Amino acid sequence: LCGLRWSEKLVSECIRKAEQLMDKYPDLNLIFITLTVKNDEDIKVVYNRLDTGLKRMAMSMRDARRGKSSSEFGKIVGMFGSIEIKRGSGGLWHPHFHGLALVPGYFDWQKMVDEWLKKTGGSRGVYLEKIEHRDFSPITVCEVISYSLKVSTLSFDDQIEAYLFLRGKRLFRSWGVFRNIKLPDDLADDEISDLPYYELLYSFAYGKGYEINLIMEDSRVIWQKQGV
Numbered sequence: 001l002c003g004l005r006w007s008e009k010l011v012s013e014c015i016r017k018a019e020q021l022m023d024k025y026p027d028l029n030l031i032f033i034t035l036t037v038k039n040d041e042d043i044k045v046v047y048n049r050l051d052t053g054l055k056r057m058a059m060s061m062r063d064a065r066r067g068k069s070s071s072e073f074g075k076i077v078g079m080f081g082s083i084e085i086k087r088g089s090g091g092l093w094h095p096h097f098h099g100l101a102l103v104p105g106y107f108d109w110q111k112m113v114d115e116w117l118k119k120t121g122g123s124r125g126v127y128l129e130k131i132e133h134r135d136f137s138p139i140t141v142c143e144v145i146s147y148s149l150k151v152s153t154l155s156f157d158d159q160i161e162a163y164l165f166l167r168g169k170r171l172f173r174s175w176g177v178f179r180n181i182k183l184p185d186d187l188a189d190d191e192i193s194d195l196p197y198y199e200l201l202y203s204f205a206y207g208k209g210y211e212i213n214l215i216m217e218d219s220r221v222i223w224q225k226q227g228v
Helices: 002-024 043-065 109-120 138-145 156-166 197-206
Strands: 029-036 078-087 093-103 126-130 172-176 210-217 220-227
Touching (some): 002 093, 043 109, 078 138
Antiparallel strands (some): 029 126
16 A cells, blocks of 8 residues: 555656646657566566666667767657566566657667667567657556556565565666656655546456446545446
């Protein structure tokens, strides 16, 4: 629950920052990016592989801004996102990075794949999706940074292993014009408005075959579910 509160507050801050920057840079495209590395049975190996790739990507972004090199990643004006870790196919650890980026024009996907291959030493996993008409929504941000560890899909032993290794690691990242997004330090139970967590949690608990009606009655929130 503390992790959820932390994510909620971080989502709110990212939405505020993103809306400001989209107004400031109306000609930039909003791009959803997923970067992956090869699965491995050792969580340390796969995390370090992804972390190294992201650090090298950040270096390419800095060098491109200074005119020192040409890079597809150097086109990124700003990006934020988080590392997510779960068990993938074959029961191996599967870390990946989800991010939202502001860029002029669009990426050459094949060039970006080739660059990511070099930065990670053997991984080609690059997924790009342009968010048409910059149709930005809170749910988009939730998908990017709402969680870093899929606890519900992990065994108890895996949860402990992941916690012992990941504690203190920087799973949220931001670069360029998105730098210095303030990470939450207060997890008090004040209400966080305008986020779709009620709907997301309800859908997770009861499945997609339910329709949500939120009714305010006598200052209490009452959930009603209806089969669709």
